[in-house]
Each structure stands twice: as C-alpha cells, then as structure tokens.
Amino acid sequence: MPVDPAVLEGRALTKVYRMGDVDVHALRGVDLSLYAGELIVLLGASGSGKSTLLNILGGLDIPTTGTVVYRDHDLTSATARELTRYRREHVGFVFQFYNLIPSLTARENVALVTEIADDPLSPEEALGLVGLGERMDHFPAQLSGGEQQRIAIARAVAKRPDLLLCDEPTGALDYQTGIVVLEVIEAVNRELGTTTAVITHNAPVAAMADRVVTLHDGRLTGEVRNERRVAAKELRW
Amino acid sequence: MVRALDRKLFRDLWRLKGQMLTIALVVAAGIAAFVTLRGTYTSIQEARATYYERQRFADVFARVERAPRSLLSRVERIPGVSRADGRVVEPAMVPLADVSEPLRAQISSAGPEELQVLSRLHLRDGRWLEPGRSDEVLVLESFATARKLRPGDRLPLVLNGKKRDVRVAGVAMSPEYVFAIAAGDISPDPERFAVMWMSEEALSATFRMEGAFNMVSVQLQPGASEPAVIDALDRLLEPYGGTGAYGIGWQPSNRAIDGELAQLQSFSTVLPVIFLLVASLLVNVVLSRLVHLQRPEIATLKALGYSDLEVGLHFFQLVIVILMLGAGVGVAVGGYFGDVMVDLYAVYFKFPNLEFRFDGASASAAVVVSVLAALVGAFSAVSSVVRLPPAEAMRPPAPARYRRSIVDLLGLGRAVGPSLHMIVRELQRRPLRTVFSSLAIAVSIGLMVIGGWYYDSIRDLVHTQFHEVMREDVAVAFIEARPARALSDLGHAPGVLAAEGIRVVPVRFRSGHAHRDGAIFGYPERGQLRQLRDRYARLAPLPPDGVVLTEVLAQILGVRPGDSIEVEIHEGQRGKRRLIVAGTVDDAMGLQGHMTAEALASFMNETPKVNLALLRIDPASSETLDARLKDMPYVASVTRRADLLARFESQSANMITTMAAIILLFAATITVGVVYNNARVALSIRARDLASLRVLGFTRGEISAILLGEMGLQVLFALPLGLVFGRWLVVGIASTVDPEQWRMPIVITDRSYAIALSVALIASVLSALLVRRRLDKLDLIGVLKTRE
Secondary structure, three states: OOOOOEEEEEEEEEEEEEEOOEEEEEEEEEEEEEEOOOEEEEEEOOOOOHHHHHHHHOOOOOOOEEEEEEOOEEOOOOOHHHHHHHHHHHEEEEOOOOOOOOOOOHHHHHHHHHOOOOOOOOHHHHHHHOOOHHHOOOOHHHOOHHHHHHHHHHHHHOOOOOEEEEEOOOOOOOHHHHHHHHHHHHHHHHHHOOEEEEEEOOHHHHHHOOEEEEEEOOEEEEEEEOOOOOOHHHOOO | OOOHHHHHHHHHHHHOHHHHHHHHHHHHHHHHHHHHHHHHHHHHHHHHHHHHHHHOOOOEEEEEEEEEOOHHHHHHOOOOEEEEEEEOEEEEEEOOOOOOOOEEEEEEEEOOHHHOOOOOOEEEEEOOOOOOOOOEEEEEHHHHHHOOOOOOOEEEEEEOOEEEEEEEEEEEEOHHHOOOOOOOOOOOOOOOEEEEEEEHHHHHHHOOOOOEEEEEEEEEOOOOOHHHHHHHHHHHHHHHOOOOOEEHHHOHHHHHHHHHHHHHHHHHHHHHHHHHHHHHHHHHHHHHHHHHHOHHHHHHHHHOOOOHHHHHHHHHHHHHHHHHHHHHHHHHHHHHHHHHHHHHHHHHOOOOOOOOOOOHHHHHHHHHHHHHHHHHHHHHHHHHHHHOOHHHHHOOOOOOOOOOOHHHHOOOOOOOOHHHHHHHHHHHHOHHHHHHHHHHHHHHHHHHHHHHHHHHHHHHHHHHHHHHHOOOOEEEEEEEEEEOOHHHHHHOOOOEEEEEEEEEEEEEEEEOOEEEEEEEEEEOOOOOOOOOEOOOOOEOOOOOOOEEEEHHHHHHHOOOOOOEEEEEEOOOOOEEEEEEEEEEEOOOEOOEEEEEHHHHHHHHOOOOEEEEEEEEEOHHHHHHHHHHHHHOOOEEEEEEHHHHHHHHHHHHHHHHHHHHHHHHHHHHHHHHHHHHHHHHHHHHHHHHHHHHHHHOOOOHHHHHHHHHHHHHHHHHHHHHHHHHHHHHHHHHHHOOOOOOOEOOOOOOOHHHHHHHHHHHHHHHHHHHHHHHHHHHOOOHHHHHHOOO
16 A cells, blocks of 8 residues: 555545436445555546536545545635635646637636746746647647647646546547647656546556546446556556 | 726727727716706806895885885885985887887986996996986897997987987996897897887986986895895885885896706716716626626636626726716817807806806716716626626526427417527527617607607697697787877878787786786787787687686686686886786796786776787888888887798797707617617627528528617617607606797607607618628627627
8 A cells, every 4th residue: 555645535425416306326435545646547438427526525525524634724625715825725637628718819718827826836837847848839729639739738737736637538539649638747747746536537647546436327346556657658548 | 097897897808999999988978968057057147146145136126106206215224225226217129220110118217326226237349338318228138149239329218208319428338237128029120129228317317217217126135035025015015006015037038048047957977877878778788798708708817816896897897988978078079069059048148257167066966877887787797797707607698498489388489480489588598688779779769759759839829829829920019008199190101001909008917825927818809910920829718807817827826717817017106906817828838817908998998009010011112101000209110030930030030949969869879879789789699599500501681680680679669659758758758848938849750750750760871780790790600609
C-alpha cells in the first residue's frame, strides 16, 4: 500500500439525476480515494457513471448521498462558494470536448485561470509545457482537436493544481493525437507531481496508470495496481 | 491589462453586434424621448419661472369698468396682497397702409420705467416712453419682428375711434404676452395682433380714464390664499364693474403654457416607460438565449474556479455596455431633438431666453432607471443558468418539451404540414415570449397611431373650424354691439354677397361655487354662415329658449339640461340673471353658451343687436370692400378666414411634421428591435433543426418559411392589437389636453392606421430579410457536427 495519505476520499457515493421525465441512477454507492502524486485511470463504458464520479470528486457536482473529503475539508457539506474555492485553488479539469472559450485565444484561455489563481505558471510557460508555445494567439477554431485539448491541459495545469482530473481526454481525438495528449498528461504528473485521474472507456490507456479502477453501471467492479507504468508513447490501440 | 474574461465580453459583443445594436437603439430611443421631452419641459418651466420672477409677474388679475386709482391702496390692504397695480387696457386698431384690413391691437398704459410695479416690461430695443407723449408707443417684440418695426418707425393707430400717427419708441417683451393670442383666436398671430404700451397720461386722456384704471393686477404674499384674495377682490371691485378676478392659472398666456407643460410632462413619462419596458424584454430574450448557448462556457468558467457572482457579473457587464451605448446615443439624440423642440416652441412662447437646457439630473436618473430595467430583464435570464451546478450546466440541457398544439386539438393535425406544426408548437412552448413580443410590436404600432392621430385630429379640427363652423369669407368685429340693422350697411357694401350678424356677450357662468368666464353666442334665425356644430362638425339643434352649454362647461358647473344657472353679464349694463340650460353641445374649443339671437336679445333685455358681422364676398371686389371697412369707425377688426387658415396651417405644419417624424422613427426602432432580435434568437434555437431539414431535402424557402413564419404570426397577432392599443393611447393622451381650451377630436383616419401597419410590416420584413441572409448561409455540416 502506498505510504502517501489519501488526498481525496469519496465514501458511499450515489447520484440520481432527473433528465426530463426520467430518473437516472448514475452512481450506486462508490468508494474511491486518490493518493498524492499517483496517476489513476478510471475505466468504464459509456454510461457507467465515471464522468459523474469525476465531477463529484472535482467539486463540479454534489452527490445525492455519501461524502467526499478533500484533505480536511468535507466537500459534501460545502457551500457553492466553498466548492468554487476548492476548484479555483486545487483542481484542474480536462474535458472530452476541451471546453475552451471559443471567443478567446489559446493564451487568453489559459489566462482565464492564471488571472484568478494564487501562484500560477504564466500562460506562456503553461503552453510551452504542452508544446504549443507557437500557437498562442490562435483562436480554438483555428486549432486541431489535439491542439485544443493540449490548450485545455495547459489551462488546467497553469494554476499548479493538486488534482488534475481528465474526462475522456482522448475521446474526441485520433490515435496519434491521443498519444500526444496522454504524453502531456504523463509529463505533468511526473514533472509537477500532480495527482492525476484520467477517465476513459479505452482499456489500453490503463497501462500508463499506477492504479486502475473499473466502473460498471454506477458501481466499482475492480481495482488493479500496475507493477510498472507503461510510457504513453508505447500505448497501442 | 485587459482581463481574459473582459476580452470574451468584447468579442461576444462584437459577435452579437446586430442584436446589441438594435437593443441599444431601443434604449437610446427611450432615453432620447425622455431627454427631449423632459428637457423641453424643464427648459420652458425654468425660462418661465425666472422670467416671471424677474419681471415680477402678478398672481391675480381683474378687469373693471372704471375704478379710481385711490382704490389700489384698498386693494393692497386685502389680507394676502403684497402689491397692486392698476392700468388702462383698451382695444385698438392698426390700419397699416399696405395691409387690407386693420390689425387688431391691445394697448395698455405704462408708467415710468423705474416705477413699473408688476408684470414689468422687458425692453429689448429702443428706449422707454417719454411721460405724457401721446405719439409714442412701445410694441411687443413678436409683433415688431413680424412687421419688421424698429424704434423710430411710425405707425397709424386708431384709439377710441380716432386715428393718429405714433412713433415706435422701443420694442419690449412682457410676461403677460409670452403666448400672445387675440381673444377668439386659436393660435397666436404676431402679424395681425399688435400689443402696445403708451404712456399712462396719454392713454388715460384718450379714453377719458384720467386717475382711473380698468385692469388691476395683484401680487400675493408668500403663502397667501389665492381664492380668498380673489373673493375679497371681487367684493371690492364689484361696484366698479368688476367682471371677476382670476388667478395666474387663468391668465390666458400662462394658461396656454400650463397646458403645453402638462402635455409634455405626461409624454415624458409615458414614452420612456414604454421604451424601457421593451428594452428590458429584449435584454431578457436575447440574454436568455445567449446564456443558454453559453451553458458549456459558463460551466467551464465555473469548473475553472470562477464564482457564480463573477460569471453573473460578466453577463451583466454585457448588458451595461449595451445600455451605456444606448444611453450615450440617447442623450446625444435627445439633446438634438430637444433643441429642435424648443425652437419649435419658441415660435409660440416668447421668453427672452428660451433655450434647450439639458436636464442632467433627470437624464442621469433615466439612465439609472434604464439600467435597472435592463438588469431586471437580465436577472431572470442569467440567474437560473449561473446557479446550475457546473456539471449540470456542462451536460446538454434536456430536450425542450413540446406539446400537442392547438392545431392538433382542433383536429387539423393531419391537414397541415410539419412546418406549421413546428411554428405553432414553438410559439406555444414559449407563450410568454410570444405574447410579450407581440405586445411590444403592438406598442410600436400604437405609438405610430398616436403620430397619425396628431396629424388627423388637427386636420379634422381645421376642417371643422375653418370649413364647417366658419362659413363666412370675412368676419367683421364691431367695437361695441350695434343694432341688427347696422348689418344692412355692410350688406350693401360693394362685393358683399351675404351678411349675417352674431351677438357675442362676454359673461361669467355660475352655479353654486363653480364658475367660469366665457361668452354667449346668439345665432340669427336661418343663419347659414355660423351654425352650432359639435367637434365632429355635426349640426347641433338650438332650442328656441334657454342656452345650450359646452358639455365641459356643464360638467364644471354641475348642471344638466333643465337646470338653471346664473349668468353675470360682463358688458353694457351688466347685472346677473338666471338662464335655463336647454341642452349641451360637445363643441371643439372654449367654454360657451349658445342661444338663438331672439332668445339672447330677450335675455339681455335689448332690441336685437350684433357685434360680429359675417360676410360672404365676391373675391373680385375684395379691395373696394377693404377700403370701405377701413373707413367704418365702428369696426374693431376684420378677419379673413383664408388668412387664418393659411397661418394656422403654416404654424402647425412644422410642429406636426417634427413630432410625427420623431414618433415614427422611435416606433420603427422598437419594431426592428423586437422582430430582429426574436428572429435571431429563433434562428439560434432552430439552427440545428433547420439544417437537419435542409439535409433532408427542404429548400431554403421552406426553412425560411418555418423560421419567419414564427415571426410572421407574432407580427400578425400584433397588428390588430396595435391598432386597438393605439386608439386607447390616443384617448389617454387626448385627455391630457386641457379640456377647457380644446376638445381634440378622436379621429384616426384609415390612412393613419394604414401607415402604422405598413411601417410595422416594413420594419418586420427588413428584419426578416437580415435574418434570412444568415439562414441562406447556414452551414449544414458544421451545425450538425457541433453539439447543441
């Protein structure tokens, strides 16, 4: 077992949505902890509840029942204001569809974060980290999907987050671009020591993790610790 | 450094520039209307206040037959009176050589300049009168300007039947004649109405009024009761032929200003409120859509750690930028129109320093109110989305719920195509937006109906007054009433085809405590040239006995047909008598009683007399007739109907055109703002659907029909509503016109309705075309690829 203490602990998490006239049970009682510095992959088919879990861990959503504790802070009883502070100070997000602001350039999208963070990287540093120092003044629409995702990663890490949460970061990308993006995530985890969680339905990605957790129909169905992390560039699918 | 979020703000603004601009223009129209009307109101009011104060304009006025100057000290002893001033005021005539008929004039006595007590003259040019000189006058500036008179010029003047030549010593303005209108006229005629002043000694001598006065004015002490002073004054003056004192509210010039101010005030409240409501609605519609479209961005910002407040403020800033833009334009345009309006008023109201004063405090208040109105519109749009947990905001919203529409319920489901279903179900899904949009368009149509009515009612009034009521070519007023046979003199004059006489008796109508000053008109039997008509020019019956009162007058007096009223006669032997109200008539202006000549003569205890002769003349011998009239010493004034008409039309034309243009412009702004923004929002909501339909093989025309059909139905719904609303507004606005002076006919021609509808339709079609262009450029692949 790792000696590092848990950074984030989720206990007995459930989540029920109302979509239109239908109740959707996205999580049906999940326990999960994230440990400092690790890279964890959450594996699951679409609809397994993994995005819901990530959103709850990242303070984007609150569970219907259960608790989430970040270090000493109980996020389940946190106010909207406290959740905002949690995201602002500790969490970096990467989404499947990048979620860049289309009316802002690459640099400005990153600046959105650096302007409100305490001790951020500069937008230029962050973009350099993802290898996009050259394309800083392009608008999202002028960039490829992989480039957009790398900007999203730069934006997520620019605040030097404690947690980097990536929701299907390669979901909208082709194989080669996907590998580049995973390499960037890997580098961030290694070089900055950021606790990183990657959600994917793409099983081979699991090989790059310290730990792999499998979700099915809102429940944790398996947890595996990899002996050895495979470098992102060696992944094949 | 510009923050990234602010950059987003400006880029959003730029991307939505069409919508932002149209909303800003609606705001601008509201602020402009306010700045113009309110500024005009304040300008006139302040000009009046300072002018009255500086010239020490009196508070209470009374006419007497003749009272000794010694009476003034008794007037000053009335509790509440601080000062009193007595003058001689008499009618006169100015028979200018190059003008066919003598001009009407009013001449007042004036003491030495430094001893002017109340209602002091403001000398503009030349010098003051030399005491005792009977050949010098001061003339009112508006008359001097109209007749190009300068100090030193000479004028013929008929005073008390005697003609003499006088010299213009100076040109003056007077607070008493800001709005200088001759008795019985409906608008000022500075060319034909001369107001003059002559030295007191000279004028008194001419009218045998030495040591006496026939007009007294009084200044009240602060806090004094006007009615109490009027009562006391009436009692004091009665033995001297007092015709009843009246307060400043009834002073003719001041009353005209009051009437105009009241209208400006109501306009300056109603119009901006309408515009701000529409702007608030538009902000809500557009922002709701924008916020909806930006759900993922909002969620991202929140995921990045921006708080609800920061995100909310971001959208509010957007609104505030639009508002500031609108307010800036509005203040500038309002200032410009304010100048125009005040210039128009300056034609009627003669103040020494009437100029448009930008009312900064009110304008700032208007801007603040419009910001609040828009923020109210923005609040509901923004708050719901901003409050969503970011994860929820990131998911696409649940599919909009549509229901079976009224078309299905009517069993027409099969009969109509899918396009109509889409249109009707969309309208039905957002009933409030549909209703409010239609209402806003209806409001703009309503405003245009007001503009049309403004024009129509004055046309109608002109027609009633100058074609139906006045059927004579020339009206000749006598200095005093003459036996009816005097008419035969005129009837035999060269070129006169027909002559009729009217008896006009100035009176005070009284019933209980209510009283009003006016006149009773006596009409000859079978007279053709003037008949009793209501404001819609319909002939009204004249019973053989009793008096027919103006409806408003009857209401003021609280009497009905069959009741009796007291009538104080303000002419000749005077006295009070009772008279039976035989009926009422809804005539167009003033407060009158109408009787048959016979009934009036018997009421007056006199053999039938006339003081107004109405002539039909042969235009060919008009000049010979003029010469004859000039020689008749008992003629006080000669008025040609055609001249009156031409002057009225030329004066009112400017005002009407300006007002109508302003209203039209503003109303079109609303229509464009509403239709364009709705269409853009509808396009944004429908883009995916429409692109899908295009992929399925629908033509551009067919998808345009779906989108624009929605707008079309809203506009269609608004059209009848607008006309009804317009008429309703007209009735409201007509009621702000002082009913004791005017009863504006509620006449709206089909033409005006048609113009209102056409402008709304044209503005709608233009807006639709703008949106249609975007529809043609719809990116089929792109739209389908992106998620909602």
